[in-house]
Amino acid sequence: MLAGCGDKRESARTNTTPLPAESPPVIVSVAASTHDAVREIAATWRQATGVEVQLNTGASSTLASQILAGAPADLFLSASREWAEAVVQQDQVQDTVELLGNRLVIVTPRDAPSRIASPQDLLSDDVETIALAGEKVPAGVYADQALRSLGLHAGVQGKIVRGADVRIVLSYVERGEADAGLVYATDAALSSQVHLAAVLPEDSHEPIVYPLVLLKQGSNPAAAREFFTFLQSREAQAVFERFGFLISTAPRE
Numbered sequence: 001m002l003a004g005c006g007d008k009r010e011s012a013r014t015n016t017t018p019l020p021a022e023s024p025p026v027i028v029s030v031a032a033s034t035h036d037a038v039r040e041i042a043a044t045w046r047q048a049t050g051v052e053v054q055l056n057t058g059a060s061s062t063l064a065s066q067i068l069a070g071a072p073a074d075l076f077l078s079a080s081r082e083w084a085e086a087v088v089q090q091d092q093v094q095d096t097v098e099l100l101g102n103r104l105v106i107v108t109p110r111d112a113p114s115r116i117a118s119p120q121d122l123l124s125d126d127v128e129t130i131a132l133a134g135e136k137v138p139a140g141v142y143a144d145q146a147l148r149s150l151g152l153h154a155g156v157q158g159k160i161v162r163g164a165d166v167r168i169v170l171s172y173v174e175r176g177e178a179d180a181g182l183v184y185a186t187d188a189a190l191s192s193q194v195h196l197a198a199v200l201p202e203d204s205h206e207p208i209v210y211p212l213v214l215l216k217q218g219s220n221p222a223a224a225r226e227f228f229t230f231l232q233s234r235e236a237q238a239v240f241e242r243f244g245f246l247i248s249t250a251p252r253e
Helices: 002-012 032-049 060-068 081-089 119-123 138-149 153-159 166-174 185-190 221-230 234-242
Strands: 026-031 053-058 075-077 093-101 104-109 130-133 160-163 180-184 194-199 209-215
Touching: 026 032, 026 060, 026 221, 032 053, 032 166, 032 185, 032 221, 032 234, 053 060, 060 075, 060 081, 075 221, 081 093, 081 138, 081 209, 093 221, 104 138, 104 166, 104 185, 119 138, 119 153, 119 194, 130 138, 130 166, 138 153, 138 180, 153 160, 160 166, 166 180, 166 185, 166 194, 180 185, 185 194, 209 221
Parallel strands: 026 053, 026 075, 130 160, 130 180
Antiparallel strands: 075 209, 093 209, 104 180, 104 194
16 A cells, blocks of 8 residues: 555656645635546645645636635636636736636436437427526536527527536436536536437537636645646546546646
8 A cells, every 4th residue: 555655656746846744735716517536636646745635616707706805725727718817817827727628518317308419409398497507607608608609599598597507507407407408528427317418519619628727825835836737747637538628738747
């Protein structure tokens, strides 16, 4: 076991500087869709460095508002350029990189019969409720863009229910409270309770990009910088890819 831990330490700490003993935790505000992958990466890094990582998970719009209001955070992983840029414009940022990409899909309850095979099927009378993330939440913004681009938005208006973030949208579909939901491909892949019914055309919405932001206001700048780099490493990218994310940047070691 000790040998195994040694291997992980060597992998996770390549080309890094020693961190001080009893270093305060690195606080990372992460878009809900990235929580599971970042939690796994953080556990590997914590084992290597001894520094805790605290995840603050939610909609990117909410997280950006918290950061701008002075909430503690060392890093921000946003599900859209818009909310990362909102933080950049307020001079809160040391460094930023476009880390990940994703796809937008339609899911239906696993155990409920579904006739959805394409986005146009959302107009069917058999589909009474469609779950989308909030109008300011990136997943909701992308979903609205796709529905408008495909000429479906007006026809489904009376069917739409909103969730605070994409994971809540997923839960609506899992519990059968919505006949369909628009979520990220990575969220659909995590759940055994939903069926992936269709993939939205990539050109129907803005590119789904996840900027990673290193903030100025953090309480542990040395560790935050190191974790910022580690999230771009080959080791971290392998985890993100396993969760279904697209990689947007060359690895840093």
